[in-house]
Amino acid sequence: MWYGPQPTIVVHDPELTREVTPEINLFQKPHAGQFFTLLAPGLVSYNGDKWAENRKLINPAFHLEELEVNLIWFRFCTKTSCQRISKNRELVSPKGSFELDVWHHLQTLPSDAISRTAFGSDYEEGKRIIELQRELAEHCVQALASVFIPGLRFLPTKRNRRRRQIAKDVEDSIREIISFRMNSIRAGEACEDDLLGILLESSSQEIDNHESKDFGMSIEEVIDECKQFYFAGQETTSALLVWTMILLIRYPDWQARSRDCCRNFLVNCVFVQLDKSSIQD
Known part of the structure; x- marks a missing residue:
């Protein structure tokens, strides 16, 4: 196919894909x-x-020992999210039922986990950065869905001004966290075992090994990787959780097998039966 003057080849053959x-x-x-x-x-x-x-x-950052540390945070965030959902039980009589929109919880769970694994002790600031990133994504999607007018993105419209302000706030916030971490490293403190700490430590070691600042990551590159980490995990994880719920509802026998597996590791757990009436069509 052609994209304007550029030819594009779409490869479907797995063997060719492995070669490419x-x-x-x-x-x-x-x-x-x-x-x-x-x-x-x-x-x-x-x-x-x-x-x-x-x-x-x-x-x-993706070595097995680091991922095992992240599992602690994943478990903590999942437990916290389940506790939030469980509080809604108090609003219903023992024989009654009600409809609960869990989409907000399915969005909050990945963002909490990402902010903790990416920014560690700077979790609260990391959570604010992720919320700004989410708003920025919404503005960009709206712009992409609009009629394309050449040069419109350079005009100081309300949306363009807000988009630039968010981008600046995100970069300034991450830069401030990095500056604080770098000062701690120079003071002889150990790096934290979150994504940001691992990136800074890995980059610092690369600079020391080559005795040149031409190696390693610049501050701007570290900021870019932190931004990317959010988009690599937030929406994909939220969508995966939704799809998992749909499949469990579609195939009830999978629920039984999953519960049997969980009972080998968890005790005193109350499992909820999901069925087609549990979600809106």
Whole structure:
């Protein structure tokens, strides 16, 4: 197919895909649009050596031992979310029923987990950053759904001004957290075991190994990776939770098998039966 003057080939053959994927210098990512660069810059937009260098620095954040630490936060956030939902039981009589919209909880759960695993002790500020990122995404989606008028994005409209202000607030907030962390590292304190701490430690080690600031990540690149981490996990996890609920309702026998599995690890748990009447069509 053609995108304007540029030809595009869509590959469906898995074998060809395996051959193409490792050729990072031959087959490069297309230039990201303005909104993509604003929302999720970082590793996913890099090509060639730049991609390889930053991937090497980010890899430690996804080692098994680090993921095991993250599981503690995932468990804590899930338990907290379940407790919030359970409070609604008090509003219903023992023989009654009511409709509960869980979408808000399914959005809050991933954002809480991401803010804790990405920013650790700076969780509250991280949560505010994620809320700003969510609002920024909504503005960008609205702009993409609007009629395209060349040059409109440069005009000081209400939406454009708000979008720029959010982008600035997000960057300033992350930069402030990074500055505080860097001062702590210089003072001899240990790095925190969250995403930001791992990125800063990995980048610092790379600079020390090569004795040059030309290596490692710049502050701007660390900011970009933190932004990207939100979009890599927030909406995908929320959508996965919704789809999981739909499948459990569609196949009740899966619920029974899941409960049997959970009973091997959990005690004194009350399981709720999901059926088609549990959700709106």
